[in-house]
Amino acid sequence: MVTATDLLERARRAAEEVADPELPMLTLADLGVLRGVEVGEDGAVTVALTPTYTGCPAMAEMRADVARRLRAAGFAEVRVTTVLDPPWTTDWITPEGRRKLAACGIAPPGPAPARRPQGPVPLTLSPTRRTVPCPRCGSADTEEISRFSATACKALRRCRSCLEPFEHVKDI
Missing domain, CATH: 3.30.300.130 (Fe-S cluster assembly (FSCA))
Known part of the structure; x- marks a missing residue:
């Protein structure tokens, strides 16, 4: 049964x-x-x-x-x-999901920005500086080439050490 x-x-x-x-x-x-x-x-x-x-x-x-x-x-x-509430956050990507992203040459996101449960959304007027390690060689010497990549939730970056381009899932 x-x-x-x-x-x-x-x-x-x-x-x-x-x-x-x-x-x-x-x-x-x-x-x-x-x-x-x-x-x-x-x-x-x-x-x-x-x-x-x-x-x-x-x-x-x-x-x-x-x-x-x-x-x-x-x-x-x-x-x-x-379901829109609560909104999705990159913190919901599982450890296995992060491993799979890195294995495919896509830099997984870091911790999501802190959010307030209620009230106004904090506004940052200057660009957020974040180190995104290269998923190929591990170097922290990377740069953002484009804020948008193949999808709106990814950015295009380049490693200054191995010179390889890679995508990065944005921290949301």
Whole structure:
């Protein structure tokens, strides 16, 4: 007999295996955008996703991929919701996700900037200076070439030591 716990585990495993469309070396679980999976009494699965930033163009693809994966796992009724509060932070990327990014030559983000739970967003008028080590040689002597790379959540950098360009997931 299949229990509610069995169904939930099967749904969770299926959702956790979905790859991010922009960073396919990561799953949505690795990236921390998979916020929750529930199975209702009627067998319908509801999955909650939080975008890396408001307006993320990959969200439509993420929702479709999650729904497709869950239907392939035998769930006929699937709902994918978007959760905006609390907002996603790079701190939600798992240690395994950070390892996978570095292994693919993408510098993982550092700790996310401190946020206040309530009140105004602090405004920084000068550029934030941060050392981003090269994922290829480990040198801290790197420079930002472009604030935006292949996706809005990554910047393009270059190592001054090995001269290799690399992407960096921005600290959000």
